[in-house]
Structure formats: structure tokens, C-alpha cells
Amino acid sequence: MADRLPHEKGFHVSWDQIHRDSRALAWRLDGKGPDNGAWRSVVAITRGGMAPAMIVARELDIRTVDTISVKSYDHQSQKDAVVLKAPDAEMMGDGTGVLIVDDLVDTGKTLELVREMYPHAHFATVYAKPQGEPMVDTFITGVSQDTWIFFPWDMAMQYVKPYRGTD
Numbered sequence: 001m002a003d004r005l006p007h008e009k010g011f012h013v014s015w016d017q018i019h020r021d022s023r024a025l026a027w028r029l030d031g032k033g034p035d036n037g038a039w040r041s042v043v044a045i046t047r048g049g050m051a052p053a054m055i056v057a058r059e060l061d062i063r064t065v066d067t068i069s070v071k072s073y074d075h076q077s078q079k080d081a082v083v084l085k086a087p088d089a090e091m092m093g094d095g096t097g098v099l100i101v102d103d104l105v106d107t108g109k110t111l112e113l114v115r116e117m118y119p120h121a122h123f124a125t126v127y128a129k130p131q132g133e134p135m136v137d138t139f140i141t142g143v144s145q146d147t148w149i150f151f152p153w154d155m156a157m158q159y160v161k162p163y164r165g166t167d
């Protein structure tokens, strides 16, 4: 893993942390929707946005949930973002009242593409790097551009050697 880590810093996020931060995102969005404070639906940007979107939808009691599939990275190298699957067109409308949720914004390329499709939607991420911040309406925690965020679904617990000792 370390041999394909071009970033200077690593920020390792546990399930507990992403759960809490996603809840904080939901609470920040609560009552801010365009229809008397309500949001109509939640759309997760797959795959990373699915866990945060589920938590946001649960906290805000939103039952209409869809996905948009955008692929922009192979491991840690960025390719042009492409939409592989769009959400239901009738449900989306022009995006008004729709919360579009992703785990993070990095360069902003993914959100830029989705924003072009739904300019009136509200874009929310749990984490944000400075370059992508202009693309997101609401986020919880900012991290520096040279930090790679590791999510719990990409990690496993493993043995580490003691600080002093041989095994």
C-alpha cells in the first residue's frame, strides 16, 4: 500500500468516525431544504458516497434515495470523470430539493460533472480538500490537498509491531 501512496500525509478514518461525521453533515443540512426546510431526496455518488448518503437519509428521514455512478480514479491516479449510471430523471427534475452526497471532494472534477447535470441540487460531502471546496455547498471537515484520506471500507485491522521489540 505505502509504495503507491504519493501523498505526504495519510488520514485514516474509522467506521465510527465516518458515522459521526456523516451524522454531523445531516444535522447541518437539517431544515435547510428549499421546501419549508425539507429535502425531497438523497442521491449518493457511488461508491464512496453510499455510506454517508445512507446515514444522512436515515437522520433526515428521507426515503427516496438514488445513485449516480461516476468513475474518476484508478487507485490514486485520476482519469477523466465519466457517468456510468444516472439517477431517475423524473425524480431528479432540475435537482431542486435534492441532496447529492459524496464521501469527499478532492480536485472537484467529480462534483463539477454532476453539477453541470443538476445545477440546482445541493452538494454535500463529509470531507473536502481546498481545490474542490468551491464545488461543494456543505462539508464537515477540511483536509490539506497533500493528504490521502483512507476510508474504513478500504482498510482492515492488522498486526503492528511494538515500538520496542522484535515481533
Ligand SMILES: O=P(O)(O)OC[C@H]1O[C@H](OP(=O)(O)OP(=O)(O)O)[C@H](O)[C@@H]1O
Pocket: 045, 046, 047, 048, 049, 070, 071, 072, 073, 074, 078, 081, 102, 103, 104, 105, 106, 107, 108, 109, 110, 111, 132
Ligand atoms: O474531487 P475528485 O478529484 O473528483 O475526487 C473525489 C471522488 O473520488 C473518489 O471516488 P472514485 O472515483 O475513486 O470512486 P469510488 O467512490 O467508487 O471509490 C471519491 O469517492 C470522490 O467521489
Ligand code: HPA
Pocket: 073, 104, 106, 147, 148, 149, 150, 151
Ligand atoms: O483522498 C482520497 N481518499 C480516497 N479516495 C479519494 N479519491 C480522491 N481523493 C481521495
Ligand SMILES: [Mg+2]
Pocket: 045, 046, 047, 048, 049, 102, 103
Ligand atoms: Mg467516489
